[in-house]
Amino acid sequence: MSRYNPKEAEPKWQARWQAAGAFNAGTGSGKPKYYVLEMFPYPSGRIHIGHVRNYAMGDVIARYKKAAGFNVLHPMGWDAFGMPAENAAMQTGSHPRDWTYSNIDIMRSQLKQMGLSIDWSREFATCDPEYYVHQQRLFLAFWKHGFAYRKESSVNWDPVDNTVLANEQVIDGKGWRSGAAVERRKLSQWFLKITDAADDLLAALDDGRLAGWPDNVRTMQRNWIGKSNGLAMKFRFAAATTVEEGANTNAPPSGFEDGIEIFTTRPDTLFGASFIAIAPDHPLAMHYAEHDSDLRDFISDCQKLGTSEEVIEKAEKRGHKLNVEMSHPFDDRRLPVYVANFVLMQYGTGAIFGCPSGDQRDLDFAHKYGLAIPPVVLPPEADAKTFKIETEAYTGPGTLFNSGFLDGMTTEEAIAAATAKIEDMGLGKGMTQYRLRDWGVSRQRYWGCPIPAIHCEQCGIVAVPAADLPVRLPAEADFSEPGNPLDRHPTWKHVSCPNCGGKARRETDTFDTFVDSSWYFARFAAPDPDKPIDKGAADYWMPVDQYIGGVEHAILHLLYARYFTRMMKACGYLSVDEPFANLFTQGMVVHETYRDEADEWLLPEEVVIEKGAARRADNGAPVSIGPIEKMSKSKKNVVSPEAIAETYGADAARWFMLSDSPPERDVEWTDSGVEGAWKLINRIWDAVSPAEGLLKNVDLSNPAADDADKPLRQTTHATIAGVTDDIENFRFNKAIARIYEFMNALKKNAASSDWARAEALSALTQLAAPFTPHLAEECWETLGGEGLVCNAPWPQADPELLARDSVILGLQVNGKRRGELEVAADADNEAVEKAALSDEAVKRHIEGKTVRKVVVVPGRIVNIVAN
C-alpha cells in the first residue's frame, strides 16, 4: 500500500486542472450559470489561514455547483488600494505600488497552492490603471446623472502632522503617530447621494429581493438606514430674554428669526420638554461662540473627541448653557438652550428638544444640570399618582398625562395630534428622516483611484474629458512625511482647464477604497477593454449567486455595493439592482496572542507551550498568553498556510478549516486539528488505494448488488443525500462529520461485494472532492474513474435506499427518558402506545400511578404522563 504524498500530488493536479482549463468560465454553454464570489482580499503581505477558510468555503460551493451541472464563474482579484501601502512607504521607503504588487505576487502563489477552482484569467487588482480607468468613467457617468456632489464635512485633523486621520488612527483623541490632540476640521469633499436610494435599499431588504441574505445582516442594514417618521419643528426665541453682554440680545441671530428647528420622533412628549440642545458644530453654536470664549472652549473640547459616532456616544454627556431661552409652543414655559456634546449635527437638524422622562440621555443630562423632569407618558398598569421617573427614563408606549390637550391619548394618538397641532400653528411639518448619511468618497491620500475632476478658477469644477482618462497616479511621489503626497507633488496637479484652457489644478483627493470594491464583482463577470462593463456578459452572469465574506462587512461594503449597483443600472451598465442574490457571512479564524517580556508580539511558531505555560522557542524566556483574537498581522497571531501545506498539504489545511466549527462561527486554529485532518486524508487514501482499477471492472450504471450489500448501500446513499444537503446549506462541518461516519461504516462493511464497494468508494471520492480536491483526483485516478473528478457529475442518492424500515423512539415517563422502543416506521400511534406501556422500564416507573395521558410523536418520542 503506497503512502499518499501531497507534495507530489498537489502540484501535479493543479497543473492538470490548468492544462485542461477546468475552471475557465465562458458564457457559451447551455448550462445554467452560477457565480460564486468570495470577498476579494486586501494584499497585506501573505495570506493567513483565515483567508484559506474563506476561499475554501467558496471553493466547496464552486466545485459542488460545477459537478451539479452549473456553468460556474469563480474569479479572484485584489482590493489593492489603501492606507497600509502608504504607511509602509513612510516606514520603509518602498513605493506603495511596488509593495502592493509584490504582495500580490506572493499571495497569488499562496492561493494557487491551495488548489482553488478559480478562473485566474479574470484576475485584476483595483490599483491597475486598466481597472481604475473604468472606475473614473463610472464616476463621471454618476456625476452627470447627478449622483455626485460636493459639500463640506468634518474630518479628524492632526495639527502636528498636518494630515487627515482615519478613525482607527485616532487613539484616545490623539493622533497615532504624532500623539497630538486631534481636532475636527471641515473640508470640501465629494459625496454620493446614497440617501436618495435609502427607500429602495430599505424596501429590497424586505420585499424578497434579498431573500437569500441572512436575517441578521438585513436587520443591521435596516437599522443602519434608520428610517424614522417624525416632526421637524421650530422653537421660537422667547421675547426679550437674552441678556448676553455686548450682543444684540433681544433679536434672534440672523438666519434664526423663526427659531431653532429641531427633529423629533416623539412629538407626543412635547409637554415633557425641559430644554433644547444643539450640536457643537450647529451654526447657532458657532454664532454665539463668536462672543463667548467659554463656549469656544467647550466647542473645541467637543471637537477633540474626533468624528466617530462611537466616541461621541460613549463620552460623558456634557452641555454648555446659552444665555437664551426658547418658548414652548403649547404653554408659557421657557426652555433653556444648551450646546450639548451628544447631539449630532449630521442627524436630523442638529438640534433636539430634551424630554428627560422619555429619553435616557436627556434624563442623565437633566440630572447633571438640575433640569425639570416632568413625566408625560404613563406606562400601562402604572398609577398616575405614584408613577415617578428616577434613574430610568420610560421610553415605551403608554397614556399621556400632564400634557394639556394630549391627556388621555395613547402614544400613537398623541404623536398624530401633536404633529397636526404643530402643523396648524405653522411651526413645523411631519417628515421622514434617515439615519443614513450620504457617502463621502474623498480621501486625502496617494494610494487610491484619482478622482477625475479639475478645479478651474474660471469654470469651477470640471470633469476630466473622457479622452484624457485614465487620470493616472504620478509614478513618483514623496512619502517622507505625512499628508497627501498628491497635493504636494511638484507637477502632477498643475493642469490647464479642459473647458477654457486657463490655469487649473487637479483634484488631489482619491477615492475611498470602498468605491473600488463596490463594482469589482461586475468587472470580474463582464470585463471589456473599452467600457467598465460588457453589458451582455453582465446580463448573463449577474447577480452573484453566492457571495461569501466576513460579517464585519455586513453594513458598509454591502450597502455601498448595493447602492453602486443601482447607480450602474440607472446609467445603463447593468440590468439588476441587487448585486448579491445569496449572502453567507463566515466567522473569523482566531488564535491566542503572545507577548514577550519586552511586550513585543510573537508569532505562534516562536512560542512553545508546555503545561499551560508559554516560553520563547529560541531562548526560553517567559511569554504571556493574551486573549484569543482575530488573526491580524499587527498582533502576529497568524498561522501561515504555507507551513501547513509543506507539512500536511493544502487539502489538510482546507479540510481542517471546514471541519469542526460551523462556518458562520469563529474558529480557533489548533495544531492538533490539522493533524486530525491529515489522519483522515490517509484513512481515505488507505480505503481507496487497495481498490485500484475497481471502477474499470464494474458497471455502476447497471446495479449488481445483492441483499448482503444493503447496509453499505443504504449508508452510501444516506451519505450522498446528507452531504449534498449540508453543502447546499453551508453546513460544511456536518458534511465532514458525515464523511467520517461513512469511513467508519465502510470499515464495518468490508465484506460487501465489489459492486457495492465500487459504488461506495466512488461516492466517497466525489463527496470529498470539493473539500480535498487533490486527494480526490488521486483517488479517482486510482479507482479508474473517467477523466477528472472535478468534471464528473455529482452522485445522486436513490430514494428507495433512503427509506428506513424501522425507527427507534425515546420512551419518557413524565418527561424523563426511561428507555427506547424500536417500531416499524409506519406503525400507527395506537400500536406504539400499547408497546410503550408494556415496556419493562416504563412499567416500573408507572407502577402504583395512574396514566393520565400518553403523548405519541411519530418517529420521535412517546411520553407517558402518570401520577
Place this chain on the structure above:
RNA sequence: GCGGACGUGGCGGAACCGGUAGACGCAACAGACUUAAAAUCUGUCGAGGGUAACCUCGUGGGGGUUCGAGUCCCCCCGUCCGCACCA
C-alpha cells in the same frame, strides 16, 4: 452608548419545526502490534452515587410557559462584530 450575534463535556462542536442532550472529530486513558518509539488498529471517555440492573444532577446565571425546553418568553452575566476615513 447604540445596533447585530454568540455562550452545550478537558477542547471544537451535533441535536432539523419544542421531542432520546453530547453525533463526528481532537485530547486523554487502557489494550494490540513493535526490541523500542512513532504511525496504525481495538476499546473507554459529562459529573456524582451504586457490586449491579439502575438512580440523581447537567446546555453561562435566575425566573416562566409546556406532557416535554439547549431550543420559546422575561431579567441578568460574559465574549465577539459594526458604528460611516481600517479593509
